[in-house]
Amino acid sequence: xxxxxxxxxxxxxxxxVYSTDPKPEPAEASSALPANPAAPLRTRQQNIPVxxxxxxxxxxxxxxxxxxxxxxxPQGKQALLKLLKTxxxxxxxxxxxxxxIQGDHRDAIVAVLKELGYQAKRAGG
Numbered sequence: 603x604x605x606x607x608x609x610x611x612x613x614x615x616x617x618x619v620y621s622t623d624p625k626p627e628p629a630e631a632s633s634a635l636p637a638n639p640a641a642p643l644r645t646r647q648q649n650i651p652v653x654x655x656x657x658x659x660x661x662x663x664x665x666x667x668x669x670x671x672x673x674x675x676p677q678g679k680q681a682l683l684k685l686l687k688t689x690x691x692x693x694x695x696x697x698x699x700x701x702x703i704q705g706d707h708r709d710a711i712v713a714v715l716k717e718l719g720y721q722a723k724r725a726g727g
Contacts, residue, residue: 652715653725654708667708669701672720682718689714 653670669686672679683701687694690710694703703711708724715722 649721652720652722654711654715654722655724655726656706656708664704665706667703667706667711669703669711669715670725672699672701685718686711686714 650671650673652672655668655670656665657668658665672682674682679696679699679701683694683696686701686703690703690705690707692704692707694701696702712722712724
């Protein structure tokens with residue numbers, strides 16, 4: 603009887619699926635990123651608020667909520683974008699270090715950002 607092929611995760615190293623051993627295997631070395639990638643990055647510039655503005659110019663009359671001054675690594679911004687798109691049920695993108703969300707969702711975005719620990723405020727009209 604042929605031996606089953608190991609999966610890609612198994613061939614790269616040991617992976618315990620289930621064990622009754624009271625001593626767990628040592629965890630992988632933790633990275634510099636926080637457990638929640640959408641969480642704000644803690645730096646000396648903490649008192650710089652995240653600004654949430656509304657832009658209509660150059661967009662064919664459509665309004666876009668723009669989130670500026672997010673102090674987070676690129677992976678964190680991408681995770682924050684995904685979270686906001688899911689929570690708000692709308693589209694969005696990451697352009698020029700700013701997060702753009704389709705539609706006027708400024709109040710909801712500020713609420714989500716404050717919930718995540720960002721110092722956020724509405725800017726503009």
